[in-house]
Amino acid sequence: MPEDLLGKLIVVEGLDGSGKSTQIRLLQRWLELENYRVYFTEWNSSPIVRKVTKRGKKAQLLTPTTFSLIHATDFADRFERHILPMLRAGYIVLADRYIYTAFARDVVRGVDRSWARNLYRYASKPDIALFFNVPLEVALSRILEGRPQLKYYEAGMDMGFATGVDESFRIFQGRVYEEYLRMVNEFGFVSVDGTRSPEVQQREIREVVKERIDLPRYKYEWKFP
């Protein structure tokens, strides 16, 4: 991986319901309002591959390996089209989920750990990887109370863990959580206690960012009117 990138990469990871999206949005707003060069990207957003993913999911054609590969394809496109150019141009890139999401989900589906890591070998290592750690039950209740209509793959129904969607989701998320915990040391995640109030977490995160990133370098020369 080219290490002469001017930009910085900050990613957030964690279970659905861990609060990571809220936090990265707040981080984005702060950086934008302070007039920094910032770019936000999220998992699963590349238009070319979206169609396939959608059809594959709808027809339940996906196996653990094709599920893994189609997401790797999607990510490669997004990485080369947006993330890498932005990093080259000197942006602070904020990613809501990164390659670790793929590692966690793929491994839970039975894909070999090192095979999955090889798929993403080209991807830049984040400057800061924030892991939103909340107890499984907390994450589950945040999701299950607010959004009872879980989708087939989202609930890990393809794995046959359980016949009920909610039950399957619980088991699947439990395994994903274990996989995240394994990765904390492997990839040097910064753990954030996601059970606290949003503003307390955000304050902590901004401190980490200020400490690790020389922010003045990323400021625009002037403000857009």
Add this chain to the structure above:
Amino acid sequence: MKKTKRFYGKGLPHVDAARLKGRLIVLEGADGSGRSTQIALLSDWLERHGYASTQVGLKRSELVAPELASAQEGNTLSPLTMSLFYATDFTDQLEHTIIPALRADFIVLADRYFYTLIARAMVRGLSKEWAVELYGIAIVPDAVFYLQVPPHVLAERTFRKNNTLDYWESGMDISRAGDMYQNFIRYQGRIRRAFKELQTDFGFDLINGNRSPSTIHAELVSRLQTVLELHPD
């Protein structure tokens, strides 16, 4: 005795290769090398002798074939993304066609396998070793024949068939220096060299493709009978 099936590397989750029966026969070679003709002849030969067979080839998966074709047409995806897209197509067929057919003791005729995909990736600057690990999910075939035809003969055959050279088979996505014929010759030479490198990793059976279809067919049949111990009446 049939060889026990195995994966090249890590394999696929939930699949025990050793329990697969059947036979997997791969034909590799450039467009115009006579691959499809030979596959058709082999398929007839197998059926004539009562062997159940099925065919697979690149860009034929139910999952991604349409999108892959349109992505190719627009040439908007990078070599890395294209490689992964092709890997998805390959794996879909591996899991939904090749493996079930082998389980049912069929003979699978593959019109190209992942070797072509690695050769194309190498020519476009991607790491061979990365791609080899990726295709550790693939079943080791019982036989792989590589039909070798010199680039200028490939060009001549393509002209006879289509009157024009193919954009991708001319490597026009990586270099446009010179005219299309020059690009075609240069690109096919590069692919050939990539295959030569892969030869040491995968050990293809080289077949001189610069002969008549019936001569090549006879050679393939005789080699298959030895390798696969097919003993038709």
